[in-house]
Amino acid sequence: MGSLIHNNGICPEPEPDTGGWGIQIVESEFPVMKKTQTGAYLTWEDIGVSVSSSNRSVGKEQILTGVTGYAKPGEIVAIMGPSGCGKSTLLDSLAGRLASNIRHSTGRILINGRKQRLTYGTMSYMAQEQVLTWTLTVKETVYYSAELQLPKSMPKSEKRQRADRTIREMGLQDSLNTRIGGWGIKGLSGGQRRRLSICLELLTHPKILLLDEPTSGLDSASSYYVMNQIVKLTHEYQMTVLTAIHQPSSQVFGLFNNLCLLSLGKAVYFGPTFAANQFFAVNGFPCPDLQNPADHYLMTINTDFNEDTIGGKILVEKVIEELAASYKSSNIYKKVRSDIDTLCAVEGDIIEKKGSLQANFMTQCLVLTERSFKNMYRDLGYYWLRLCIYIGLGSALGTLFYQIGLGFDSVNARISMLMFVSTFLTLLAIGGFPSFVEEMKVFQLERLNGHYGVGSFVVSHTISSTPYLLVISLIPGAIAYSLVGLQREPRLFIYFSLVVFVSMLLVEGLMMLVAAVVPNLLMGIISGAGIVGLMILGAGFFRLPNDLPYFFWKYPLYYISLHRYALQGLYKNEFKGLKFPQYVGGPPTVDGEMILNSALHIETGVSKWIDLGILFGMAVAYRIILFCTIKAIERVRPIIKAFMSKSTFGN
Numbered sequence: 298m299g300s301l302i303h304n305n306g307i308c309p310e311p312e313p314d315t316g317g318w319g320i321q322i323v324e325s326e327f328p329v330m331k332k333t334q335t336g337a338y339l340t341w342e343d344i345g346v347s348v349s350s351s352n353r354s355v356g357k358e359q360i361l362t363g364v365t366g367y368a369k370p371g372e373i374v375a376i377m378g379p380s381g382c383g384k385s386t387l388l389d390s391l392a393g394r395l396a397s398n399i400r401h402s403t404g405r406i407l408i409n410g411r412k413q414r415l416t417y418g419t420m421s422y423m424a425q426e427q428v429l430t431w432t433l434t435v436k437e438t439v440y441y442s443a444e445l446q447l448p449k450s451m452p453k454s455e456k457r458q459r460a461d462r463t464i465r466e467m468g469l470q471d472s473l474n475t476r477i478g479g480w481g482i483k484g485l486s487g488g489q490r491r492r493l494s495i496c497l498e499l500l501t502h503p504k505i506l507l508l509d510e511p512t513s514g515l516d517s518a519s520s521y522y523v524m525n526q527i528v529k530l531t532h533e534y535q536m537t538v539l540t541a542i543h544q545p546s547s548q549v550f551g552l553f554n555n556l557c558l559l560s561l562g563k564a565v566y567f568g569p570t571f572a573a574n575q576f577f578a579v580n581g582f583p584c585p586d587l588q589n590p591a592d593h594y595l596m597t598i599n600t601d602f603n604e605d606t607i608g609g610k611i612l613v614e615k616v617i618e619e620l621a622a623s624y625k626s627s628n629i630y631k632k633v634r635s636d637i638d639t640l641c642a643v644e645g646d647i648i649e650k651k652g653s654l655q656a657n658f659m660t661q662c663l664v665l666t667e668r669s670f671k672n673m674y675r676d677l678g679y680y681w682l683r684l685c686i687y688i689g690l691g692s693a694l695g696t697l698f699y700q701i702g703l704g705f706d707s708v709n710a711r712i713s714m715l716m717f718v719s720t721f722l723t724l725l726a727i728g729g730f731p732s733f734v735e736e737m738k739v740f741q742l743e744r745l746n747g748h749y750g751v752g753s754f755v756v757s758h759t760i761s762s763t764p765y766l767l768v769i770s771l772i773p774g775a776i777a778y779s780l781v782g783l784q785r786e787p788r789l790f791i792y793f794s795l796v797v798f799v800s801m802l803l804v805e806g807l808m809m810l811v812a813a814v815v816p817n818l819l820m821g822i823i824s825g826a827g828i829v830g831l832m833i834l835g836a837g838f839f840r841l842p843n844d845l846p847y848f849f850w851k852y853p854l855y856y857i858s859l860h861r862y863a864l865q866g867l868y869k870n871e872f873k874g875l876k877f878p879q880y881v882g883g884p885p886t887v888d889g890e891m892i893l894n895s896a897l898h899i900e901t902g903v904s905k906w907i908d909l910g911i912l913f914g915m916a917v918a919y920r921i922i923l924f925c926t927i928k929a930i931e932r933v934r935p936i937i938k939a940f941m942s943k944s945t946f947g948n
């Protein structure tokens with residue numbers, strides 16, 4: 298390769314004594330680093346990341362190979378490269394958020410010279426996918442987030458001021474009352490959503506901030522203003538910032554301190570931004586006049602559209618190999634390694650998690666309850682649609698079994714009607730699954746960024762959903778109950794409504810549990826419907842309790858089926874105290890209790906309140922299981938990953 302240096306036009310001039318090709322290994326820039334350093338010095342060495350390939354003959358595919366670099370407080374590192382080169386994977390790996398099928402094969406990531414888990418509040422990470430509560434406005438989203446994330450000692454007015462300032466910094470002041478939008482409802486534009494996501498992560502001025510494509514969807518002027526604000530905050534609060542970025546304009550490019558250029562998963566360059574130009578020039582790829590250097594680097598190392606760039610794919614791959622090899626033998630690389638050694642030699646502060654500073658449990662619960670309540674109110678699919686369907690079904694039941702009376706045939710009609718109420722009505726809770734999944738996604742992202750705790754989420758969701766569940770169980774329940782003509786005693790109606798309400802609460806808990814374990818919409822709906830379907834089958838209606846096969850159906854399914862307790866409670870509530878004729882048109886001689894005992898195989902000695910109590914206990918247990926499951930997933934996943942990495946790669 299040649300060594301021509303063309304450096305006119307808008308490509309920045311290299312600074313001969315401070316970096317670039319031929320750079321002298323100078324003494325470390327951080328000779329006086331002390332144990333009490335405040336910022337976060339993030340270093341990563343020889344990061345290798347691989348994915349299990351679907352093609353067995355290939356085995357493992359390497360996504361990143363030997364990527365090394367560092368980021369310092371008050372500076373921004375730009376991660377650039379063609380689409381699919383591994384930028385997001387590098388950020389994910391630094392943030393400890395690699396997907397379950399991806400593993401670290403090599404490498405070491407340290408903060409202030411220490412190994413530290415970066416998830417759940419140590420850093421802020423704006424991922425590529427925008428996950429926001431779509432029913433809220435910009436102002437509500439940022440205000441709620443400020444109340445959750447900012448220190449408990451900070452007065453509310455100050456939190457609002459910080460939120461307002463951050464909104465202005467991201468240029469969203471004109472969209473304050475615009476809803477985010479989604480599900481076919483137009484709201485914020487893609488670029489505005491991205492800026493809103495940045496707002497949420499900037500609120501606390503975190504020590505480490507990772508941004509995955511913060512300027513995608515923004516015009517060049519907005520990109521510059523957004524990045525410039527981030528730079529100002531980076532300097533002001535000594536944040537350590539890494540950002541993956543596509544196509545920065547030359548002004549934006551000039552804002553970065555260091556550049557990490559990736560291609561085919563390898564580092565083609567890591568070093569000062571200003572020295573990159575000289576590196577490319579020395580290796581035979583000088584930046585042409587009037588060309589944005591960032592565009593030039595990306596054009597040189599893009600293999601996707603090789604006909605349009607340098608030549609055939611093989612040629613571009615060769616160029617990348619040579620650039621990567623040239624970089625590894627350069628003085629820039631040696632200096633990077635020596636800087637990392639210096640940074641790692643001194644163990645500095647452990648980065649504190651946000652949790653110890655932010656709002657306490659009660660405040661988190663209150664804020665989350667209000668936010669969730671608003672979301673449920675505004676999302677028609679969450680409860681309102683279900684309410685309409687329930688009213689329709691309640692009316693349908695009422696007309697089908699209209700005023701069943703106390704004749705002999707009303708026994709079967711009662712059984713069928715109560716069976717429908719306790720099973721199919723609760724089955725419809727699956728209809729809310731898409732909304733649960735959206736809420737779980739927001740929770741999972743906010744949780745990873747440490748905005749609040751698992752307990753606050755579970756408690757607040759339960760509280761905010763309770764009024765809606767009461768409405769959707771009481772109104773349709775009252776319609777069906779009165780039209781069918783079940784026993785006309787208020788206390789019996791109250792029991793009937795309570796059973797329907799607690800069953801709904803229970804199925805919701807179950808659905809949340811499924812959404813936590815299977816966050817995929819279709820798979821979640823199928824799994825949820827499968828579990829509820831099995832519980833209905835084992836409830837003692839389709840086969841009477843004494844006829845259920847022992848294995849699986851009776852033990853354990855019959856005992857853990859929520860529908861069993863709901864059904865038996867409703868049967869007891871309705872049949873106790875009634876008498877029916879033994880034959881059509883005959884005098885009332887068959888006691889309701891006898892029907893319960895002999896026809897329905899139900900122990901009448903057990904009070905219906907015990908059934909309701911068990912249902913309520915199960916509803917509480919499901920929420921506790923939800924809490925434990927989320928906690929277990931958080932704790933166990935990294936251990937399993939670390940174990941799998943060790944057993945697969947032996948290091």
Ligand SMILES: Nc1ncnc2c1ncn2[C@@H]1O[C@H](COP(=O)(O)OP(=O)(O)OP(=O)(O)O)[C@@H](O)[C@H]1O
Nearest residue numbers: 348360379380381382383384385386387396398399
């Ligand atoms: N979970 C995964 N399973 C399989 N392959 C994956 C997974 N995650 C990433 N990859 C692959 O790793 C490569 C790098 O992906 P990554 O998302 O890091 O690229 P990127 O540089 O961020 O791309 P873009 O700029 O388009 O967002 C891609 O080829 C991608 O298909």
